[in-house]
Amino acid sequence: MSWLKRLFGPRREPTPLLALEAAAPVPPWALELLEAVQKVGRAQARAVARIEALESKLEGGFSDLRSTANSRPAGAPCFDEVLDAMDTLDEACRALEDGGNAHAAQGLRGVVDRLQRFLTRTGLTRIAEPPLPMDGRLFRVVGIVQRHDLADGAPAQVVRAAALAGERVVREGEVLINRRP
Numbered sequence: 786m787s788w789l790k791r792l793f794g795p796r797r798e799p800t801p802l803l804a805l806e807a808a809a810p811v812p813p814w815a816l817e818l819l820e821a822v823q824k825v826g827r828a829q830a831r832a833v834a835r836i837e838a839l840e841s842k843l844e845g846g847f848s849d850l851r852s853t854a855n856s857r858p859a860g861a862p863c864f865d866e867v868l869d870a871m872d873t874l875d876e877a878c879r880a881l882e883d884g885g886n887a888h889a890a891q892g893l894r895g896v897v898d899r900l901q902r903f904l905t906r907t908g909l910t911r912i913a914e915p916p917l918p919m920d921g922r923l924f925r926v927v928g929i930v931q932r933h934d935l936a937d938g939a940p941a942q943v944v945r946a947a948a949l950a951g952e953r954v955v956r957e958g959e960v961l962i963n964r965r966p
Contacts (some may be wrong), residue, residue, distance in 0.1 A: 787852040945958050
């Protein structure tokens with residue numbers, strides 16, 4: 786209750802600044818400490834400015850890499866729609882198998898296999914299962930799931946398949962990894 790009284794009670798006049806200064810003389814070590822704190826503050830501000838400059842350069846470098854990685858020669862076909870459709874078909878197969886409709890899942894797997902052969906003839910390799918150990922160049926972790934039948938940190942489900950043209954990564958894959966509770 787006392788803090789409420791102090792907060793909402795009648796206000797006292799503040800002590801004059803001159804009275805505070807006259808009451809406590811400043812020791813010489815305090816001036817040295819003040820100067821050291823000011824120097825450290827200025828050094829920290831310079832370090833933060835350098836870090837921000839490095840971050841912007843780094844992000845600029847990454848954007849340059851992204852623009853060169855995403856650029857295609859004129860007339861080169863874009864298979865993003867086909868790859869996305871294959872990912873959707875894989876997810877539909879998983880849902881059908883979990884629902885107990887193995888025949889429909891088998892039919893969709895046939896469609897995925899035909900599309901896979903088409904991509905292979907065009908020079909693309911679709912990787913729908915992450916290699917063990919998982920290759921960070923091909924797959925990025927985008928989430929976690931909890932499954933008791935898998936080891937902790939093991940890839941549990943491919944959300945987006947990776948694609949290669951020879952040894953060059955054309956499309957980065959996305960996976961969900963297992964985390965045990």
